[in-house]
Amino acid sequence: xxxxxxxxxxxxxxxxxxxxxxxxxxxxxxxxxxxxxxxxxxxxxxxxxxxxxxxxxxxxxxxxxxxxxxxxxxxxxxxxxxxxxxxxxxxxxxxxxxxxxxxxxxxxxxxxxx
Amino acid sequence: xxxxxxxxxxxxxxxxxxxxxxxxxxxxxxxxxxxxxxxxxxxxxxxxxxxxxxxxxxxxxxxxxxxxxxxxxxxxxxxxxxxxxxxxxxxxxxxxxxxxxxxxxxxxxxxx
Numbered sequence: 001x002x003x004x005x006x007x008x009x010x011x012x013x014x015x016x017x018x019x020x021x022x023x024x025x026x027x028x029x030x031x032x033x034x035x036x037x038x039x040x041x042x043x044x045x046x047x048x049x050x051x052x053x054x055x056x057x058x059x060x061x062x063x064x065x066x067x068x069x070x071x072x073x074x075x076x077x078x079x080x081x082x083x084x085x086x087x088x089x090x091x092x093x094x095x096x097x098x099x100x101x102x103x104x105x106x107x108x109x110x111x112x113x114x
Numbered sequence: 115x116x117x118x119x120x121x122x123x124x125x126x127x128x129x130x131x132x133x134x135x136x137x138x139x140x141x142x143x144x145x146x147x148x149x150x151x152x153x154x155x156x157x158x159x160x161x162x163x164x165x166x167x168x169x170x171x172x173x174x175x176x177x178x179x180x181x182x183x184x185x186x187x188x189x190x191x192x193x194x195x196x197x198x199x200x201x202x203x204x205x206x207x208x209x210x211x212x213x214x215x216x217x218x219x220x221x222x223x224x225x226x
């Protein structure tokens with residue numbers, strides 16, 4: 001086990017709804033990165049949070065937003081869900097962002113948008 | 115930004131044979147190269163990584179080699195076993211967040 005936990009594990013939402021996914025980072029890790037993995041593809045970087053602020057963002061629209069809390073846990077929020085948002089959402093925690101270290105993924109949240 | 119290309123997309127080998135998966139990257143500043151194994155329905159798991167100050171790293175039946183001049187790195191699995199069957203992803207860091215850019219994945223099938 002990596003020590004990174006995500007909730008919920010599975011979720012079904014209707015197009016147009018909003019969803020919040022949660023991630024608890026590994027003990028001692030202050031950086032959380034979120035990735036989207038569509039079926040048959042590699043994970044794609046959504047954004048990263050470090051010290052409660054966004055520290056970098058991939059090519060995702062503003063309806064994807066996030067938060068990081070003082071205990072380093074994080075949330076990913078997606079508004080106005082689209083069918084293409086159906087994917088496995090992974091979070092990874094690491095020790096510091098600027099110096100690359102091992103990124104360990106949580107078990108993921110499988111989001112299905114119908 | 116970083117561009118990571120991975121080949122082949124599918125690979126079938128007989129049990130006991132070796133498997134090699136190759137990746138190229140574009141950002142010469144990249145200095146860390148992990149490999150992940152993903153079984154069906156599960157998370158990607160880090161299986162081995164290499165930093166740019168070494169050319170090769172081994173861990174039992176798994177090894178990774180890095181050629182910084184040519185900007186490519188490879189995963190080598192020897193004495194393959196059926197439980198090695200999975201999708202393998204290479205990755206390289208880029209951007210201010212040093213986020214990982216992943217290859218497109220290789221579906222490895224080890225035939226008994």
